[in-house]
Amino acid sequence: MSPDVSLPPLVEPYPELTVDEVRRYSRHLIIPDVGMTGQKRLKNSKVLVIGAGGLGSPALLYLAAAGVGTLGIIDFDEVDESNLQRQIIHGQSDIGKSKAQSAKESIAEANPFVDVVVHDERLDNDNVMQIFADYDLIVDGTDNFATRYLVNDAAVLLGKPYVWGSIYRFDGQASVFWAEHGPCYRCLYPEPPPPGMVPSCAEGGVLGVLCASIGAVQVNEAIKLLTGIGEPLLGKLLVYDALELEYRKLSVRKDPNCAICGENPTVTELIDYETFCGAVSDEAAEAAVDSTISVRQLESWLDERDRGERDFVLVDVREPNEREINEIPGSLLIPKGEFLSGEALAQLPSDKSAVFYCKSGTRSAEVLAVVKGAGYADAVHVGGGVSAWVSQIDPKQPSY
């Protein structure tokens, strides 16, 4: 176990608090470790929260309530009904609105003394360095590997600390990364999983309240770093299991062979993160070329099948829970995993072609690669999956 680290406060105290602020923050001011000086540090702090989603919602609200003087919000997305199960900074009337703007309005209500800077754009290689430069600390609550590696690399290159949190179903992880004083994200996870191996929350789901468990840990660590109290989660990985209700702390070493913060770095500037992480595997992308049909095509193929003019088997490769929400009629369920393990190939008829679909077309492309490799040359998959079917063909079904 590496020795516990203690770091100086990240931020100098603001000259004074107003009378209104003293009243508002009194429960902080009477904690000796925070006190007037700590609260003035918070007031002088500039924190950027990446993503106003599951983790960003509680993080932004608590950072605002705590009196962080300037909060940046970066999110390009709009509020969707399926967000509201966990993204508590948004409400029913915000559906369709920019998440960053919606979050700004909620923060104004939570604490009008906070200056909110809205970055209504997608974080990318062109804007990340400029945006990060204005902040003392970054809180990472994004939902994909590409952005997480981008955030890490930009933070390392700029020498910025950041608080990282990540969630899936009932599992949460959190840590503090700061290459100047300890490990970075690449020291913990040198490479992203290949596309398709680790489902996203959109594919696998997430317990709503898990966002609060991990988002609150992130704010806890942010406040400690900003004010210089306690022992930060630097060099430690917090692992939370909501089903067992267990928090464990594991050690994270600084990797001397780390690609960006090691002794001989190979990453010295921002790289192409979409290529590094991949949206679909090379095999899946190749299999899908000239073997992707639209939901409109599928609709006419199904009509032709009904009239006996065409024969094919339509296979839903999602999980049973997803099929309870919606489905394309006339399909049978064989989850993707059964194709990857090979056991499902025997269930495919050899005398007719197969059409695969999933939620959005990623998993079905992976299945396509497997079945084409097994000799089913005329198999195709449905671009956009059941989501496109619901939005374009059958809007009466719910989407997710």
Added chain:
Amino acid sequence: MSVSVRVPTILRTYTKGESEVSVDGATLSEVLDSLDASFPGIKGRIVDEQGELRRFVNVYVGSEDVRFAEGLGTATADGAQISVIPAVAGG
């Protein structure tokens, strides 16, 4: 040598939903073989085709990452707790 292995949500499809399983083995390599014998396929999610630990899955014996110990050769004392922690990106 009996050790307990904490199974992350993402791999519980292999263990019929069990979050913690007991297996035998004096090294991590033996533990993973024994795990795979009970729950076929799970080892392939932790170790790649070349037999190396996958770079996006961390395995801890106690609170130490085996990448900074002896890797798959790391000793697993009787009663050791082994944690498999995969990278997840949800937020």
